[in-house]
Structures are given as C-alpha cells and as structure tokens.
Amino acid sequence: MTALLELSNVGMTFDTPTGRFEALKGVNLKIAAGEFVSLIGHSGCGKSTVLNIVAGLLRATDGGVILERREVTEPGPERAVVFQNHSLLPWLTAFENVELAVRQVFRKQKSKKEMRDWVAYNLELVHMAHAMDKTPQEISGGMKQRVGIARALAMQPRVLLMDEPFGALDALTRAHLQDSLMAIHAQLGTTVIMITHDVDEAVLLSDRIVMMSNGPSATIGEVLPVTLPRPRDRLALADDPVYHRCRQKVLRFLYEKQNKVAALPSRPDPAPRRRQA
Amino acid sequence: MATMTLPGWLAPYLDLMRGKAGPAQQQAVLRQLVWPLLGIALFLLLWHWAAQNIQTSLGQFPGPATVWEQAQALYQEHREGRQREAAFHERQEKYIETRLALQPDWQPVRRDYTGAPTFFDQVGTSLITVMSGFLLASALAIPLGIVVGLSAGVHAAVNPLIQIFKPVSPLAWLPLVTMVVSAVYTSSDPWLAKSFLTSMFTVTLCCLWPTLLNTAVGVTSVSSDLTNVSRVLRLNAFEHVRRIVLPSALPMMFTGLRLSLGIAWMVLIAAEMLAQNPGLGKFVWDEFQNGSSQSLGRIMVAVLVIGLIGFLLDRLMLALQRFLVWDKSAAQR
Numbered sequence: 001m002t003a004l005l006e007l008s009n010v011g012m013t014f015d016t017p018t019g020r021f022e023a024l025k026g027v028n029l030k031i032a033a034g035e036f037v038s039l040i041g042h043s044g045c046g047k048s049t050v051l052n053i054v055a056g057l058l059r060a061t062d063g064g065v066i067l068e069r070r071e072v073t074e075p076g077p078e079r080a081v082v083f084q085n086h087s088l089l090p091w092l093t094a095f096e097n098v099e100l101a102v103r104q105v106f107r108k109q110k111s112k113k114e115m116r117d118w119v120a121y122n123l124e125l126v127h128m129a130h131a132m133d134k135t136p137q138e139i140s141g142g143m144k145q146r147v148g149i150a151r152a153l154a155m156q157p158r159v160l161l162m163d164e165p166f167g168a169l170d171a172l173t174r175a176h177l178q179d180s181l182m183a184i185h186a187q188l189g190t191t192v193i194m195i196t197h198d199v200d201e202a203v204l205l206s207d208r209i210v211m212m213s214n215g216p217s218a219t220i221g222e223v224l225p226v227t228l229p230r231p232r233d234r235l236a237l238a239d240d241p242v243y244h245r246c247r248q249k250v251l252r253f254l255y256e257k258q259n260k261v262a263a264l265p266s267r268p269d270p271a272p273r274r275r276q277a
Numbered sequence: 278m279a280t281m282t283l284p285g286w287l288a289p290y291l292d293l294m295r296g297k298a299g300p301a302q303q304q305a306v307l308r309q310l311v312w313p314l315l316g317i318a319l320f321l322l323l324w325h326w327a328a329q330n331i332q333t334s335l336g337q338f339p340g341p342a343t344v345w346e347q348a349q350a351l352y353q354e355h356r357e358g359r360q361r362e363a364a365f366h367e368r369q370e371k372y373i374e375t376r377l378a379l380q381p382d383w384q385p386v387r388r389d390y391t392g393a394p395t396f397f398d399q400v401g402t403s404l405i406t407v408m409s410g411f412l413l414a415s416a417l418a419i420p421l422g423i424v425v426g427l428s429a430g431v432h433a434a435v436n437p438l439i440q441i442f443k444p445v446s447p448l449a450w451l452p453l454v455t456m457v458v459s460a461v462y463t464s465s466d467p468w469l470a471k472s473f474l475t476s477m478f479t480v481t482l483c484c485l486w487p488t489l490l491n492t493a494v495g496v497t498s499v500s501s502d503l504t505n506v507s508r509v510l511r512l513n514a515f516e517h518v519r520r521i522v523l524p525s526a527l528p529m530m531f532t533g534l535r536l537s538l539g540i541a542w543m544v545l546i547a548a549e550m551l552a553q554n555p556g557l558g559k560f561v562w563d564e565f566q567n568g569s570s571q572s573l574g575r576i577m578v579a580v581l582v583i584g585l586i587g588f589l590l591d592r593l594m595l596a597l598q599r600f601l602v603w604d605k606s607a608a609q610r
Contacts, residue, residue: 057505075508087502091524091603100520104510135603155510 003030004068004191005054005159011062012049023049025217027063029210031159034189038202040250041212041221042258047195048163050212054193055081055161067158077105080152082162086144088136094147095132098122101151122154123147125184142173146180153184162194166201175234178204186231199254203246204234211253221258224249339574344581347574355395362390396560396575400582403545403556406473407590410480411541415534417481418488422533423518425489426496426526443486447479447544451552454478472554479548484541491533495526524603531598538594542587557583 010027013020024046031037039047052058054065056075065072067079075081080101088097098119106115123129126146136144145165152160165181166174178201185192185205196202202209206226213221226246228237237243289305292298321341328340339347373385394402425432458474499522507521549558561579564572 055509057508074511075505076511077509079509081505081509083502083505085502087500087506089503089506089521089524091527101510104512104516 002032004033004035005031005193006066007050007054007063008066009063010050010053010060010065012046012053012058013061022217023215024053024060024219025062026219029220029223031191031193033191036185036192036194036205036207037210038206038208039193039195039210039212040197040199040202040254041218042214042254043197045212045214045258046218047212051081051161051163051193051195054159055079057081077101077155078158080155080157080160082145082148082152082160082165084164084167086136086141086148088144088147088151090136093133093135094123094128094139094143094150095119097136097147098151098154102154105155118154122150125153125187126150126180140173142169142177145169145177149177149181149184153188153190158191160190160192162192164195164197167197174198174201179234181205182230182232199247199250202250203228203243204232204237209246209250211250211258214258222249222253333573335568335573336570339577343574344577347571348578350571351396351575351578355397358392358395358398361392365390365392394555396579399555399557399560400586402473403549403558404586406476406549406554406556407480407538407541407545409473410477410545411484411538413477414481414485414537414541415488418485418533418537419492419530422489422492422530423496423522423526426493427518427522432493432497439486439489442482443490445483447483447548448551450479450482451475451548454482455552470555472552475552476545476548476554476556479552480541480545483544484537487536487540488530488533491536492526492530495529495533496522498529499525527602528598528604531594531602535591535594535598538590539587542583542590546583 007027007029010024011022012024013022015021027050029037039050041047049058053060054072056065056072056079059073072079088094089100092100099115102110102115102119102122106118110118120129120132123132126149128143128146128150131139131143136147139147145168149162149165152162166177169177181192182205184190194205203226209224209226210220211222211224212218224246228240228242228246286305286309289302289309292302293306325340325342328338328343331338337343369387373387376383377385421435425435455475458471458478462471462474503521503525507517512520545556546558546561548554549556550562551558553559553562557579561576564575564579
C-alpha cells in the first residue's frame with residue numbers, strides 16, 4: 001500500500017505554566033488515497049491535536065506529517081478543514097463563503113464563470129443550492145455544516161479533514177449529513193480523516209477506525225478495519241453481525257481498556273440541614 | 278424586487294389604523310408615545326416652577342415659555358439677517374452695473390457680506406467643524422487601531438501613550454493647538470480659517486481614542502476559528518485584513534465611532550467657547566458676556582439645540598451602523 005499521507009512518530013509537547021505537558025507521543029499512521037479514516041477517543045485525548053497537525057495549524061514538536069512525499073509545514077487548501085462549529089464568515093452568504101475559498105484556490109486556473117459554476121456545483125453536492133443566498137444567521141446548524149463541507153470540498157483537497165463535523169447537530173440532521181457524506185465520498189473518492197465521538201458514526205462511515213488512548217502522552221491504541229461493503233445502508237446494517245462486531249470492539253476499547261470515568265468519590269455525610277424558619 | 282420596509286416602531290399605529298387594537302398595540306403606544314410625552318410634560322412643569330423661584334443678576338431664570346419666545350426671536354433674527362444679506366448683494370450688483378455703464382474699463386470689486394453670523398449660521402459652523410474633526414480622527418484612529426489590534430508588539434508600545442492621552446481635557450489641548458496652528462499655518466490667503474483648524478484639531482485629539490481602542494479590541498477578538506479558515510485558505514496579510522479582520526471588527530468599530538462622535542460634539546462646544554472660535558460655543562459665550570435680560574433664555578435655546586443635535590448625530594451613526602454592519606443585533610440601541 002502506498003500511503004498518500006503518513007504520520008511518522010508524531011509527538012506534541014506543550015509548555016504550560018505548570019510545566020511541560022506531553023499531549024501526543026509516537027503517533028504513526030499511514031492513510032491510502034481514497035480511504036475514510038475516523039479518529040475516535042475520549043475528550044482530551046489529543047484527537048484534535050492530531051488533526052490540527054495534519055492541517056498544519058499546529059506544528060508537531062516531534063516527528064512529522066508527509067503528504068505525497070512532501071512534509072507538511074503550514075496550513076493549505078490541499079488539506080481543507082471542516083471545522084466543528086462550521087466557521088462560516090457570518091457576513092457572507094453561503095455562496096460567497098464557498099466563493100472565497102474557490103477564488104483563493106483556483107484564481108489562476110479557472111475563469112470567473114467557471115469559478116461560479118464550481119461554487120454552485122459544490123453547493124448542489126451538499127444539497128444547499130436552494131439557500132445559496134442566505135447568510136449563516138438565516139440557516140440551521142445542519143445547513144451551516146453542509147455549507148462548511150461544500151467550502152472544504154470546493155478546494156479539491158487531497159485530504160479532507162473533519163473535526164467532529166456533526167457533533168453539534170441533532171440525531172436526525174446528523175443521520176442526513178452522514179448519508180450525504182457517504183454519497184459524496186463514493187462519488188468523489190476523497191480521502192477523509194474525521195474526528196468523532198460517536199461509535200455508530202465511526203463504524204458506518206469509515207474504512208478504518210483509529211482508536212486513541214487517553215492522554216497525557218496519548219497515542220494510537222488500536223486500529224480497526226471496517227470490512228462492511230459499500231454502499232452502506234444504515235437500516236440494513238442494524239441487523240448486520242459485522243457491524244455489531246465492529247461496534248462492540250470500539251466500545252470495548254473505549255469503555256473497558258480506556259475507561260476514563262473514575263469511580264465516584266464516596267459522598268461525605270451531608271451537613272445537618274438547617275430548618276427553614 | 279426589494280420590498281419597502283417601514284420602521285418597526287410604526288407598526289402598532291398601522292395596526293391601529295387597520296382597526297387592530299389589541300393589548301400588544303396598546304403596550305407599544307404607551308411605551309413609545311404616552312410615557313415619553315408624560316415625562317416631557319412633567320419636566321416642563323418642574324422647569325417652569327423652578328425657573329420662577331430663581332432670580333439671577335440677569336433677571337429671572339428663563340422658563341419654557343421665555344425660551345420658546347427666544348427661539349422664535351432667534352429665528353426671526355436669522356431671517357432678517359438673510360434679508361439684509363440679500364439686500365446687500367443686490368445693492369452691490371446694482372452699483373457695479375451702474376458704474377460699469379459709466380466707466381466700462383473699471384474692474385468690479387465684489388465684497389463679502391460681513392454681518393454678524395446668526396444663531397443658525399453658528400449651528401452650521403459647529404456642525405461642519407465637528408464632522409471635519411471627527412472624520413479626521415476616524416481616518417487616523419481606524420488604521421492605527423487595526424495595526425494595534427494585529428500586533429501585540431505595537432499594542433504594548435502604544436498602549437501607555439493611549440492611556441495617558443485619553444483622559445486629557447480639550448481645554449488643556451486648546452492653547453497648544455492654537456499656538457501650533459498659528460505658528461505652522463501661515464498662509465497669507467488662508468483657505469481655511471485658523472479658528473476652524475484650531476477647533477477641528479482639538480476635536481480630533483479628544484475623540485480619537487474611543488475609535489482607536491474599540492477598533493483594536495475588535496481586531497484582537499477576531500474568532501480563532503475564522504483566523505484558522507484564513508490560514509487554511511492561505512490568505513495574504515492584506516486579504517486577511519480585508520476579508521476576515523475588518524468585517525469581524527466592524528461592530529466594535531462602530532461602537533467606538535459612536536462614542537467618538539459624542540465626545541467630539543461635547544468637546545467642540547467647550548473649545549469654541551474658550552477659544553472664541555465661531556460656532557455654538559461662541560454664541561453661548563457671547564450671550565453670557567452680553568448679559569441682557571434675554572441672554573439666559575437664548576443660552577437655554579442653545580443648550581436644547583446642542584442636546585438635540587447630539588442626539589441626532591448619534592442616531593445618524595446608528596443608522597449608518599445598521600446599514601453597514603452584518604450583525605444587526607449589535608446595533609439595537
């Protein structure tokens with residue numbers, strides 16, 4: 001397997017007022033072109049740090065990231081990011097938000113008309129063509145995230161990085177967006193790295209699930225290939241034994257091997273309550 | 278096609294005209310019309326009563342009725358002044374015409390009318406001065422604020438100076454500005470009056486700070502998510518400021534601009550009064566020096582006009598803010 005993207009011995013140490021804090025240690029991962037990989041782990045385990053290092057928004061203090069035989073040193077549109085809270089510019093319409101990215105990336109390759117068509121095409125891809133001229137304040141959270149995905153896709157990234165893209169959405173909207181994302185991934189063959197908290201989401205969408213151990217010095221605990229055939233249908237999967245086995249494995253990793261919830265402290269005797277006068 | 282939108286506060290009256298008179302409309306009319314009018318009426322009564330009980334060396338303190346009389350008198354004087362001016366120009370033209378008829382090679386000399394400025398002329402002068410000073414201050418403060426907000430180093434370098442100069446009263450600046458303007462601006466045929474420049478620069482020096490500080494704060498508080506978007510897109514510094522920083526900072530910037538304009542107006546009156554520069558401040562001072570039985574009434578007219586103009590200037594900025602700023606909730610009041 002030739003890797004499109006390689007994380008090689010990535011480590012991250014932060015200098016904090018209380019001393020050095022090693023967030024990540026020895027993260028090694030190879031991702032092939034077209035692969036859909038999810039990163040799952042408890043909050044604070046450094047998933048976002050890994051993603052930000054791949055994006056170039058953070059520089060690893062150890063090791064490095066190589067994309068197509070080039071080291072990643074700064075952010076760039078070939079590693080487009082879908083941010084957790086959409087991060088659309090609130091003063092621009094959906095169309096203008098995507099257009100800003102398109103203009104920046106394709107200024108020299110495409111004509112004005114081609115760029116406009118490309119913006120419209122990407123908005124159609126996420127089913128947002130009807131609300132192109134709305135500003136982020138005028139559309140729902142799910143729609144904002146769709147526009148955020150359109151903006152990232154419109155950059156034609158080599159790797160699409162998604163930082164808990166559906167975390168803030170209700171379950172129904174999330175299911176819709178997951179289906180859209182699967183369809184887009186099938187159509188475009190984009191390489192995707194997605195952070196998630198949601199075990200079902202990880203199993204449904206991924207080719208591989210990367211499970212991270214708890215910090216400090218977090219690293220990759222296990223990698224689970226999801227061999228379910230595509231296209232996947234969430235209803236059919238409900239009775240699929242493979243699906244359940246994958247789910248079980250991730251849950252076991254998260255809640256048996258990396259259980260973060262310490263036993264509750266024994267409750268001190270309540271002070272005698274003063275009687276209300 | 279754009280639909281015509283009426284201001285929201287008109288809605289309850291339209292509803293009433295359409296025969297819809299529910300509790301919501303009643304509430305709105307009470308809040309917008311009845312209570313404010315009641316407040317004003319009560320104030321006028323109190324003022325009237327208090328005025329009767331205050332005797333000054335210039336006679337009784339003016340009550341609402343006296344002030345209203347003086348307002349009408351000032352308007353009358355303004356009209357008479359305009360008539361005199363028109364008559365002067367007419368006389369001059371007639372004279373030139375007749376003299377040219379007798380003496381065709383004569384070069385006519387036209388003189389400006391030199392009558393005393395009326396109250397309304399003074400208002401106009403003040404408005405021009407305050408807007409010039411405010412615009413100059415904004416032109417300086419906004420770019421500087423952006424630089425201060427973008428660079429922690431510049432911020433650290435400039436902050437102590439801002440903190441020291443911010444609380445300085447206009448009256449302290451005025452002598453310095455006057456002397457500097459006299460020394461530096463020595464044209465024999467000045468395009469702008471020195472008194473105008475003195476007032477303007479004093480206004481600028483005093484109203485610079487809120488815009489500067491608020492712009493800087495607005496720029497510093499650009500959300501890190503949007504900065505990340507800019508980094509992923511590899512926007513260059515100029516594009517980053519234009520596309521991300523400026524729109525983000527605009528609501529804060531307008532808060533600063535509104536504060537600045539308010540300060541500019543307050544400072545201007547004081548500066549005109551002390552420096553004897555033309556404008557409303559000079560009008561007040563002249564009336565005070567004049568010391569006739571009408572003076573206090575006329576000063577009170579000026580006080581009310583000053584307040585009203587200050588209020589209108591603020592509303593103007595608010596309208597501009599609503600028009601320009603994407604975040605409508607930032608421009609509610």
